Amino acid sequence: MLNSFVESELQAALINAGITFADPIPFEKPRQSGHGHLSTTVCMSLAKAQKVNPRTLAESVVAALKLDSRFVSDVQIAGPGFINFTFTPLAFQSLLADMVSAGSALGKSTIGVGKKVNVEYVSANPTGPLHAGHGRNCAIGDSVANLYASCGYEVTREYYFNNAGNQMNLLAESISVRYKQIENPELPFPENGYKGDYIIQIAQELNSQKALVGKSQEEALQIGRQAGEDWCFTSIKKTLQSLRISHDVFFNEDTLYSTGVVSKTVEQLRNAGLAYEKDGATWFALTKLGGQQDKVIIKSTGEPTYRLPDIAYHRNKLERGFDVVVDVFGSDHIATIPDVLSGVQALGLDTSKVRVIIHQMVTFFENGEIVKFSKRSGNTYTLDDLIEEVGVDVVRFFFIMRTAGTHLEFDLNLAKEEGDKNPVFYLQYAHARISSVVAKAFDKGLSVTETADLSVLEHEKELLLIDLLSRVKHTVERACESLEPHTLAEYLREVAAAYHVFYHDCRILDSGEELEKARLLLAEITRRVLNNGLAILGVSAPQKM
RNA sequence: GCGCCCGUAGCUCAGAUGGAUAGAGCAACAGCCUUCUAAGCUGUGGGCCGCAGGUUCGAGUCCUGCCGGGCGUACCA
The missing domain is CATH 1.10.730.10 (Isoleucyl-tRNA Synthetase; Domain 1)
Known part of the structure; x- marks a missing residue:
């Protein structure tokens, strides 16, 4: 950059004027062409501490400035104390x-270089295909991972595969009912079940394979659950592949249980006086850590809430020795982050290594109208659909071109425009x-x-x-x-x-x-x-x- | 109610650590191809940067309070 022709010389001139300035010298590109190629406000920001007029300071700095005239053709002091530089073609x-x-x-x-980073993104529940809105998380996460790679980091791209917990039970239940409905179409479907057509498809596959013949209800649920998980996993991976996304690690939530990390975590929280029993449930004493209210980590049914495995998972990531651990979340997960970080910190881990990207939701527009998608209504607008409609390049670029913090309006008409x-x-x-x-x-x-x-x-x-x-x-x-x-x-x-x-x-x-x-x-x-x-x-x- | 995010041109959005006359795309209008891809370039119009205070030599940017929108605020994830 042009800075390189004047930066160290400016430092020297400042020292010469008796000023030590530890921070990097601020440079900016002047908006107006009359202000040269490069500008610095360093004298203005230093003037107050030095108790001098910024212009006076600029004059003494410029007087002491030893610049190479082969590269710098002009130095001007302007306005309240800008120093504007003009460079020779040779510099360029x-x-x-x-x-x-x-x-x-x-x-x-x-x-x-020499640092390890873990970027966790997508991490959608394996309860259905990725829907169009997931695309933003995919695109942001993958680009961030690529950025880290371009900066010399050793990058692990990770997908937290949420294959335990309540929503998987619901998936199993949904598949089971769809299976039974093949024989008995009148059978009521669970109100909050997954209503997508893919559930029917999975049920029909199980039926054609006679996979549930002679099985108990419990066995049938287990088989249905596994079939559902497999189907979703395959579907999600395929979609990611078409988005040019390839994760290094698919971290299965259920391994947190099988390896005992979850129970160990609860134990530690208990020993630290941060977990207690009440109303048959186990609570995490967040109020002791400055939180607003205590939260349940193990339900009275004995099942953990999402907070507990999330804490255990972050602990696991930190213990794997990453220098930076990045989470990419939609804004609907915003409430969980402080809870999880409090938990991780309570376990004695360094949460300053954790960096969270929270992106706002996406609204799809077509012909000036908002397009509503409901995963559970069966009227699912999948990421595959979106890719097919507008192409991978457009999908990735549209999801990345706005800052993550703002709501994204995805204009399908514009996206489809090939011009x-x-x-x-x-x-x-x-x-x-x-x-x-x-x-x-x-x-x-x-x-x-x-x-x-x-x-x-x-x-x-x-x-x-x-x-x-x-x-x-x-x-x-x-x-x-x-x-x-x-x-x-x-x-x-x-x-x-x-x-x-x-x-x-x-x-x-x-x-x-x-x-x-x-x-x-x-x-x-x-x-x-x-x-x-x-x-x-x-x-x-x-x-x- | 409380927490986080967002309010910039008609629309969608950029605006480095606070800097000089606030930018781009789309939309509107007017130009530029016998010459390397016109999917481009050039010009015009369009703004109380949500409102009100504060900090500062200087605020779209930082602080406080309002107003408006979004997402949360579960023994869902």
């Missing part, structure tokens, strides 16, 4: 040269355009030459593009650290826009022997940035469109 060319020599490491960071209105195509088109030029250059015997003379790149649009491209690593790091993949999507849109402008104003092929090579290389670097970025978002980068 040098940034581009760095990106060329970075090779396959372009846009990759090393901030996570300029659709924001995904804007990015892909830029990539395809570059690929096309590179291919065309190849046809005329010209290939991308990494040793091209970059000194011919002086056009304003070329410099703007280079400036933007040089921010790729920083953007990836920031998106990763803030767990906000949408900032990468936004960045890529800017890159595509800057390329389109460059492409429009600066002819590449036949622009002159040296210029042609240099511009072709610039285009290729842009292509790599787009390609890598799209890969992080799980979107394909087509050669042709």
